[in-house]
Amino acid sequence: MKRLSLLALSLLVFSSLFAQVKWDKYQWMNGSLVFSAKDQGDHILFNGGSCHEGGYRFILKKTDVATDFVVDCVKEDGESEYVPIGKIGDKAVFVTDSKNSRRFLVFYHDGIALDILFPFVDENLYDNICLDMQSQLNGEYVDDEGESYLFDYSRCKLGKIVPKETDFTFGEEYDTPINVIKVAGKNFYYELTTDGVNLYNAKYDEESDYYEKAGLFKKLKYIDKGDGRWPFTKIRIINSDILNDYSKKDLRLMRNEILARKGYVFTSKDLKEYFGSKSWYKPVEDNSKIALTIDEQISVDIIRSAEKLSRD
Numbered sequence: 001m002k003r004l005s006l007l008a009l010s011l012l013v014f015s016s017l018f019a020q021v022k023w024d025k026y027q028w029m030n031g032s033l034v035f036s037a038k039d040q041g042d043h044i045l046f047n048g049g050s051c052h053e054g055g056y057r058f059i060l061k062k063t064d065v066a067t068d069f070v071v072d073c074v075k076e077d078g079e080s081e082y083v084p085i086g087k088i089g090d091k092a093v094f095v096t097d098s099k100n101s102r103r104f105l106v107f108y109h110d111g112i113a114l115d116i117l118f119p120f121v122d123e124n125l126y127d128n129i130c131l132d133m134q135s136q137l138n139g140e141y142v143d144d145e146g147e148s149y150l151f152d153y154s155r156c157k158l159g160k161i162v163p164k165e166t167d168f169t170f171g172e173e174y175d176t177p178i179n180v181i182k183v184a185g186k187n188f189y190y191e192l193t194t195d196g197v198n199l200y201n202a203k204y205d206e207e208s209d210y211y212e213k214a215g216l217f218k219k220l221k222y223i224d225k226g227d228g229r230w231p232f233t234k235i236r237i238i239n240s241d242i243l244n245d246y247s248k249k250d251l252r253l254m255r256n257e258i259l260a261r262k263g264y265v266f267t268s269k270d271l272k273e274y275f276g277s278k279s280w281y282k283p284v285e286d287n288s289k290i291a292l293t294i295d296e297q298i299s300v301d302i303i304r305s306a307e308k309l310s311r312d
Contacts, residue, residue, distance in 0.1 A: 026119035031241030113301030
């Protein structure tokens with residue numbers, strides 16, 4: 001399989017367009033944090049926070065290569081040597097996606113993509129988190145009784161409980177969306193699994209502003225329509241925050257699903273069996289002829305980084 005090097009990434013960047021970037025024109029988002037940016041001459045200063053709190057700061061030091069930066073902390077009295085994305089000394093590279101439609105910053109640790117920052121103008125962090133969560137749920141499911149379930153961004157159908165497509169929202173804690181579906185006067189906590197989604201009844205405590213997971217409501221099995229278990233990896237570059245809901249096992253399968261769509265031939269017994277059971281999987285004769293797009297390579301790297309950090 002052909003791996004895109006940092007040099008190849010740089011070749012995909014429109015340097016002339018990059019030179020015209022107005023850093024303070026945009027907000028910069030990685031999925032859970034949002035930053036403003038200001039050019040300070042020899043570095044770019046980022047200030048931001050989450051939906052709940054602020055105070056997150058770091059800098060990107062400029063290098064001799066216009067598209068390359070080095071991550072560093074803000075060195076002022078009282079400031080700890082901390083950066084909210086990656087580690088001090090990591091590399092950040094300005095690249096464009098495979099459709100040449102959007103530019104973003106990719107953060108690398110030891111040569112492996114760790115996270116991304118997207119520039120935006122009209123979006124907001126809360127809505128973007130909701131969109132990420134919706135994309136994780138999207139798809140058709142079935143329960144043990146054969147009842148059908150559907151998640152289609154902001155609408156869902158939940159078997160006999162919610163038999164028609166209905167708008168739903170997410171519950172929130174600390175001003176941030178959480179894994180609680182609010183629909184038709186009911187609350188359901190959900191867990192993403194290898195096979196689908198587990199739905200639990202959820203109780204809301206107004207005094208503590210907290211949702212408590214109660215008994216299991218339904219185990220739902222995902223219906224694979226030919227795009228795999230995690231189809232959102234096919235249409236977007238993954239950010240690290242969206243991966244927090246997955247086990248190490250699922251992260252490994254998700255990462256290799258990107259390769260399986262290309263026909264990659266696996267040597268691990270479990271991966272051969274798992275993807276061999278999928279009707280859409282068509283193995284190739286020579287893995288070396290497989291070429292990932294820049295989007296796919298970055299996603300593979302970010303998932304791999306999340307695997308290393310996963311505790312289970």
